[in-house]
Amino acid sequence: MxxxxxxxxxxxxxxxxxxxxxxxxxxxxxxxxxxxxxxxxxxxxxxxxxxxxxxxxxxxxxxxxxxxxxxxxxxxxxxxxxxxxxxxxxxxxxxxxxxxxxxxxxxxxxxxxxxxxxxxxxxxxxxxxxxxxxxxxxxxxxxxxxxxxxxxxxxxxxxxxxxxxxxxxxxxxxxxxxxxxxxxxxxxxxxxxxxxxxxxxxxxxxxxxxxxxxxxxxxxxxxxxxxxxxxxxxxxxxxxxxxxxxxxxxxxxxxxxxxxxxxxxxxxxxxxxxxxxxxxxxxxxxxxxxxVGNVDAHVTAPAANAVEPGQMVAIMGTSTCHVMNGDELHQVPGMCGVVDGGIVEGLWGYEAGQSGVGDIFGWFVDNGVPPAYVTAAAERGLSVHQYLTELAAEQQIGEHGLIALDWHSGNRSVLVDHELSGIVVGQTLATKPEDTYRALLEATAFGTRTIVEAFTSSGVPVTELVVAGGLLKNALLMQIYADVTRLPLSTIASDQGPALGSAIHAAVAAGAYPDVRTAAKSMGKRTVAAYTPIEENSQRYDALFAEYSTLHDYFGRGANEVMHRLKAIRREARADRLGADA
Ligand SMILES: Nc1ncnc2c1ncn2[C@@H]1O[C@H](COP(=O)(O)OP(=O)(O)O)[C@@H](O)[C@H]1O
Ligand SMILES: O=C(CO)[C@@H](O)[C@@H](O)COP(=O)(O)O
Missing domain, CATH: 3.30.420.40 (ATPase, nucleotide binding domain)
Structure with missing residues (x-):
């Protein structure tokens, strides 16, 4: 009433x-x-x-x-x-x-x-x-x-x-x-x-x-x-x-x-x-x-008016969730799941994800940057993220000589293993903070490409990457994602994607629209192909992605279990220090 x-x-x-x-x-x-x-x-x-x-x-x-x-x-x-x-x-x-x-x-x-x-x-x-x-x-x-x-x-x-x-x-x-x-x-x-x-x-x-x-x-x-x-x-x-x-x-x-x-x-x-x-x-x-309740990632697809098969919505913030609808049921190795009506009624909703994305960049800003950078950023009125991004944007692709694995918060897709951890290969005495920062940005893009390829090769083709979330504001990151995935990258036209998506569900629950798909057409919005892949960049990234994939399989698929062993050693050492209750 x-x-x-x-x-x-x-x-x-x-x-x-x-x-x-x-x-x-x-x-x-x-x-x-x-x-x-x-x-x-x-x-x-x-x-x-x-x-x-x-x-x-x-x-x-x-x-x-x-x-x-x-x-x-x-x-x-x-x-x-x-x-x-x-x-x-x-x-x-x-x-x-x-x-x-x-x-x-x-x-x-x-x-x-x-x-x-x-x-x-x-x-x-x-x-x-x-x-x-x-x-x-x-x-x-x-x-x-x-x-x-x-x-x-x-x-x-x-x-x-x-x-x-x-x-x-x-x-x-x-x-x-x-x-x-x-x-x-x-x-x-x-x-x-x-x-x-x-x-x-x-x-x-x-x-x-x-x-x-x-x-x-x-x-x-x-x-x-x-x-x-x-x-x-x-x-x-x-x-x-x-x-x-x-x-x-x-x-x-x-x-x-x-x-x-x-x-x-x-x-x-x-x-x-x-x-x-x-x-x-x-x-x-x-x-x-x-x-009815819902998940931050899933409500964002209608908020971007991107609920048709092939439109993969990446909600990029602390972590990244990838959600996409499909007409058919397929098994995609390492996806988080596929649910009938999991995003909107009448379609199979697929989900995959990366447990750490902005969190990894944030960790590096908090732990890997010397005071001189913090001061320089403040003098320019920039956040350390913005300052490092500006410096990193001046580089040629591959100039830093680094490749990283984006597993600092474990790997959600496609390995589904939270005992994995992060790594940067190629550091020398000449490596600068902006080099490592850029390598971490790229690593998360390679992680997304790994997910996109798993979907496409399993019969669920991805035709458009639609980005929502706080990381949208980093234009270098967006161009890297378009280049690495070779997909047109659209951007949600709202700073409050999930909250708008929840509002769309409220409108449907209140009877203003017959269903979420219809409501999304009137209430959701995105800028189509805001970033497009630059072929020369994509080719350079192909070489780096090949290195990423080699490391990914070596550390992530059992050839070397060092990451698991290190976490076990860490647990034991910490328990020794804090006593049995820790
Ligand atoms: N300019 C930037 N470039 C890249 N990452 C950034 C930038 N500014 C903040 N971040 C990262 O963005 C993340 C926050 O994203 P946001 O979408 O606001 O949060 P949430 O995922 O909790 O909704 C933090 O992990 C932070 O490290
Ligand atoms: O896993 C899901 C959804 O399935 C997310 O809620 C989780 O990754 C947290 O997302 P945020 O990074 O806080 O946007």
Whole structure:
């Protein structure tokens, strides 16, 4: 029910109707107010999560407050669910206020809200959705917190799931390119069971954060078809069997039935109506449509109006996700997954990804640049990224004499192995920071080409690369991607791609459009072929890509397991230093 007592969302004049999209990223949540008939963005707000990512210690809970924070082991990455609610209380009202100030909008014209989230990001909850970390008895227990998508500490659990799936000939493993990731629901769930049985037993639901936030907004728990299909191994109406789970660990047999299985909602459908409490948090009208949850990458395809087969959308930020629709079902080695209706209804949605992209450039800026560069950048009014990019752009292709592997956050596609690590080959005493920075930019482009080639050679041809996300602003990087992939590179015409995509889903959930594909045509936008490949550059990159592929297979396909051994040595050494509890 609308506050004015009306039931029908579209009683609002269609020319005036508005929706709100909220994008939950790795470090912050962003809200945008969008006009339904043309996708115009009228106001936005952002809120950084106060606890950001907890990857070395718990910065929440009584122990942290007492100045003795609980230490976390390597590869952990946790978040605090209350930070997500803060986004509703701050970023949404800020977006509404901006839209009111700049465009004089009337908040009663808002007919729906949609959200997207990082994934697979998991919240263990009680039956009513209370996160376990909010219970006093579990407030200092790492396993009671949200496991963020880049929590990579469940690789050994993923390895067991993969080995057993192949041993038993489980059909579903082929829908995931032959390997499921340590980032996903089952690997993280098995880690939880085996490392903190008490928390596991107290958990009634193992909830994607994408669905948890919708639960907070609309008062109903509905599992979205997107994360269920990709991260939750839900294919053709079934999860992995009880027999399979029992063979992994007899105590895990009830994982699906007891913790995971729940009503599934289709993308663009309403999951509920905005509750009085959520209306008070956000300043939005009570009773408006709340769209079924979704993933940051997948909502961005309609935001770029790029949902047709062959249009691969790369959402490039901290990490890169590649999503693309196809008419047919194919097995692509090393893809994250293929799900019927995983992006839009009626098409097979394919996903692949690179776990570290902007994160790798950020790591280098933070750890590999001498003070003189930082000062020079500041004097020019540039960020260190911009300064290094400017210097790197002056070089000929290959002039730095380097080749890098982009695995500093592991490899999601096509190797699906988070025990891999980064490397730069060719450094000399003459190597400068801009050389290494450029080699890292190029390495991520080679990673994307490896993914594109895996799709094309598996019968899912890629014809256009559509880029969205924060890295769009780096023009050198965009030209490198066009040259390396030899694809026309289109760019999304919005700074808030995922939030706009969520707003599109809100418009569909509120009944303003019949489906997401139709809504995308009116509300989504991109600049077609903003960058095109330069053949001479492409030929030079072919030589470097051949070297990348050799290193990729040597370190990534078993010829030399040094990266795995180093991570094991690191774990042992760290445990020795911190004691058995670390
Ligand atoms: N000019 C730049 N060139 C390349 N990378 C950059 C630049 N500026 C920031 N970055 C990187 O972009 C990433 C943030 O991207 P963004 O899309 O804003 O974040 P998110 O993926 O969390 O939504 C960071 O990892 C940062 O290191
Ligand atoms: O993996 C997915 C989606 O499947 C992403 O949510 C994850 O890589 C995080 O994305 P960002 O780099 O924060 O945009």
């Amino acid at each position: 609308r506050p004015d007592g009306q039931d029908d969302d579209m009683t609002v004049d269609p020319q005036r109707a508005l929706v709100v999209g909220v994008d939950y990223g790795t470090l912050s949540g962003r809200a945008v107010v969008v006009r339904v008939h043309d996708g115009a963005e009228l106001g936005s707000g952002v809120h950084a999560y106060p606890h950001a990512v907890m990857d070395s210690q718990l910065t929440a809970g009584p122990a942290a407050e007492a100045g003795e924070p609980v230490a976390l082991a390597p590869e952990w990455a946790l978040q605090v669910p209350a930070d997500y609610v803060d986004v509703l209380k701050t970023a949404v009202p800020a977006a509404l206020a901006a839209a009111q100030a700049e465009h004089g909008i009337d908040v009663n014209d808002v007919i729906g809200i949609g959200t997207d989230f990082t994934a697979c990001t998991m919240v263990p909850t009680t039956a009513d959705g209370t996160p376990l970390c909010e219970l006093p008895e579990f407030a200092d227990r790492p396993h009671a917190y949200v496991k963020l998508w880049k929590h990579h500490a469940a690789q050994s659990h993923a390895d067991r799931i993969n080995a057993l799936a192949h041993e038993r000939g489980e059909a579903w493993i082929n829908r995931y390119g032959g390997l499921i990731s340590s980032e996903w629901e089952f690997a993280k769930g098995l880690q939880l069971l085996e490392e903190d049985r008490e928390v596991y037993d107290a958990m009634d639901h193992w909830v994607e954060a994408a669905d948890w936030i919708v639960w907070q907004l609309g008062g109903r728990y509905v599992r979205n078809a997107c994360t269920a299909g990709y991260k939750g191994i839900y294919q053709d109406g079934e999860y992995p069997s009880t027999d399979f789970l029992a063979a992994l660990n007899p105590e895990f047999a009830g994982f699906v039935a007891d913790k995971v299985e729940h009503e599934i909602g289709q993308l663009g459908a309403p999951a509920g109506r905005l509750t009085a409490e959520a209306a008070a948090w956000t300043g939005l009208p009570k009773g408006i449509a709340v769209a």
